[in-house]
Amino acid sequence: MSPGLNSIFLEEIRSQPEVLARRLESGWAEVEEVAARIRRQRPAALLLAARGSSDHAATYAKYLFEIRNRLPVALAAPSAFTLYGSPPRLEGLAVLAISQSGASPDVAAVVEEARRQSRPAFAIVNERASRLGRAADVVVPMGAGRERSVPASKTYTASLLCLAMLSWALDPDPDFRAAIESLPCAAAAALESDAGRLAEAVEGRRLAAIGRGYHLATAQEVALKVTETSYLLAEARSVADFMHGPIAAVDPELPVLLLEAAGPARADMRRLGRRLEEQGVCVLRIGDRLRPEARSVRVRTGLPEALTPIPFAVAGQLFGEPLPYVKTT
Amino acid sequence: MSPGLNSIFLEEIRSQPEVLARRLESGWAEVEEVAARIRRQRPAALLLAARGSSDHAATYAKYLFEIRNRLPVALAAPSAFTLYGSPPRLEGLAVLAISQSGASPDVAAVVEEARRQSRPAFAIVNERASRLGRAADVVVPMGAGRERSVPASKTYTASLLCLAMLSWALDPDPDFRAAIESLPCAAAAALESDAGRLAEAVEGRRLAAIGRGYHLATAQEVALKVTETSYLLAEARSVADFMHGPIAAVDPELPVLLLEAAGPARADMRRLGRRLEEQGVCVLRIGDRLRPEARSVRVRTGLPEALTPIPFAVAGQLFGEPLPYVKTT
Structure with missing residues (x-):
């Protein structure tokens, strides 16, 4: 691009x-x-x-x-x-x-x-x-x-x-x-989330984006965005299907982005995150209840889970947007 | 494995x-x-x-x-x-x-x-x-x-x-x-197809597997198999969705496997294959009407397209099976 x-x-x-x-x-x-x-x-x-x-x-x-x-x-x-x-x-x-x-x-x-x-x-x-x-x-x-x-x-x-x-x-x-x-406000808050900085941790040409339930869609959308903007090969999966096979492909050179919304799928996402970190994988997170850390971005939404895919998608776009610069500088 | x-x-x-x-x-x-x-x-x-x-x-x-x-x-x-x-x-x-x-x-x-x-x-x-x-x-x-x-x-x-x-x-x-x-015979013929040799052309840790219609399933199955046996990140897509975005991620280091069955989707698959080859991509093919070449495997099936996913899956398993050796020797 x-x-x-x-x-x-x-x-x-x-x-x-x-x-x-x-x-x-x-x-x-x-x-x-x-x-x-x-x-x-x-x-x-x-x-x-x-x-x-x-x-x-x-x-x-x-x-x-x-x-x-x-x-x-x-x-x-x-x-x-x-x-x-x-x-x-x-x-x-x-x-x-x-x-x-x-x-x-x-x-x-x-x-x-x-x-x-x-x-x-x-x-x-x-x-x-x-x-x-x-x-x-x-x-x-x-x-x-x-x-x-x-x-x-x-x-x-x-x-x-x-x-x-x-x-x-x-x-x-x-x-x-x-x-x-309240969605326009939630989208504005997501724009302030500095999700772009997560991209700095991405090295190489691969990424896995993982969600479950409502955020399977977010994982698919972020994976496509990153592919289109940055020429990465990004794979989107539900956490359940990821554990069922592709987790075998995980290694420290495959960063994994977790879409971690508060809701029933969160416990599974957290378990997967811990397991990947124990294996030395670079785990990135976008969520609405996260403590902000180097590799975690918090999107304050105040929304029921069913509506969080809108501000999460905005954060995912910011994550995808600066990747070309990460690669060329 | x-x-x-x-x-x-x-x-x-x-x-x-x-x-x-x-x-x-x-x-x-x-x-x-x-x-x-x-x-x-x-x-x-x-x-x-x-x-x-x-x-x-x-x-x-x-x-x-x-x-x-x-x-x-x-x-x-x-x-x-x-x-x-x-x-x-x-x-x-x-x-x-x-x-x-x-x-x-x-x-x-x-x-x-x-x-x-x-x-x-x-x-x-x-x-x-x-x-x-x-x-x-x-x-x-x-x-x-x-x-x-x-x-x-x-x-x-x-x-x-x-x-x-x-x-x-x-x-x-x-x-x-x-x-x-006649499916048992078609599966036996697929076992004779030496699809394993295609794997020799795969370098790196990424692969895209592309099908359409009946063979979207084959692409998904081969991508999962390769991920499980060889720790590659393999992405499966229909040719239509692939052209709609992920084709941006294609480069000479991302080999693409085409599942090319005789049938209405074949023209699209062939067009994609030619376009990728012009871009210098390593294109591998499994099909039932292909001329056997270094990167093409012919599976003789004699079947209507609706049944070809069975012998094609067998050929796809052979393709996935030797990949660990390719990587470790």
Whole structure:
């Protein structure tokens, strides 16, 4: 990534409190319409279609809707719809697509097929006038403004916000609503977290990013960001799958980033961290209850775990952003 | 992995034609019972629960059931059932668990929850007398015999075979049945493929394994195998997602293994391969229509693409198996 591009990326990272605040001012009507339609239809499951960063937003949606709304979520395999020309029967399902550009033919094909099968199909899109925007029954606009940087930042957190708003609209609860309204502040606090300094400890060309539950999505997103900005090979895993095999690949030359949110997964994450440190591994941490130390960044959120993926993603972007300089200086 | 363990792994890899043949002799009754129950219930989607290698078998099942049977498949997020204690409502769904040991508490919890919600729950298991084996309505036994090596080999291909048999039982077709019956031969041919020699080209500690459609599962399985046997960091991606970002991380020091089966995804795989070679990347290939060359292994299968993941997995195991020697000599 050229230095010029990098400064646009940083500008977009910094704009997120404002983007989230703007979205909260004007975006509830579409979300409530999607929620009303889903409540009426009572689908057995929601089929999500997405690619790239939006696919990580879909991972977040899976945990959010399954845990908070008890609504099963399946992630679409777009090639069944496009390459193989043999899409699944969608009876009893509703479709939700997530895309920044709305131009990905794979993602639009899933929504178009839903329409062909007379199934409801919704889309969270930044570019409303796109193929996907035109194909969906209801469009929830990300409202993130034009994104110029190739590594996505503000459209990722905006899509997470749209998903959180939809989860609220499906099962309203005043505490959750208040927490959603505080997300711009939480994103601003994450910008102050100096997560960038963690990157100084990364040597070599490899990284593992580990989360669980809600933060599997954060691990995926940070791993992709670091890959795009810094040409590292970064692997994202849930702590459970990591312990099941890839832990064999760990050595002192493979730094491991732990996404350690307060919540039920925290004990597992801490156990893994201690085990890795005993093996001499460079363990980096982003969390909301950590004591700040050389390799730990604390993001003060005051949020329920279900919403922490938004400020954690901001901290993860700061972690990814300066890596090119670490490598070239 | 110690040399002693490695020879057990190799013995189990070599036993696969016999394991598959034995499974075909005696395993149809249970598969037909599961298929009959699914046909009766007509679930909106099948929820799959699995961990580790079995999770890759679940990826295979997603493509197989969605494309061949047009039955939507969701992969369970076990932590919703265990850690968060807030499992999704399973109305309209059926559950299928895949596990070698049947002892994974995460996987068993999904099946037990299905029973609590009065939903049908089936399991493909190697150890019948396990927690999972006892919890399921119908057990399809892998029949792979005891597996002593930690990197799974024969239980992976046996679970793929059980899934293919189930797909046939859901939508019988004599050609597909005949192809299933030829799988032991195809596995034997893969054992003759000298895929191990590809490993000689791998230097360093990183690898990317790329597939698409049916062979996303193969890429995941080869990446995990290589990680377990050789302490590499190996990343598995679909070609579509790889082009969407991680291709930025590619350089001459990151070898890329392409799983190149004849089928609709092949054109994309070939385009990616050419682009990588132009960039000076070390590209390795396993395929069924390749001209054998220094970095290409041909697996003669004579199979429809939907069944090639079984012999390709065998070739992938051979590729992973000798890597420790490559590194230590």
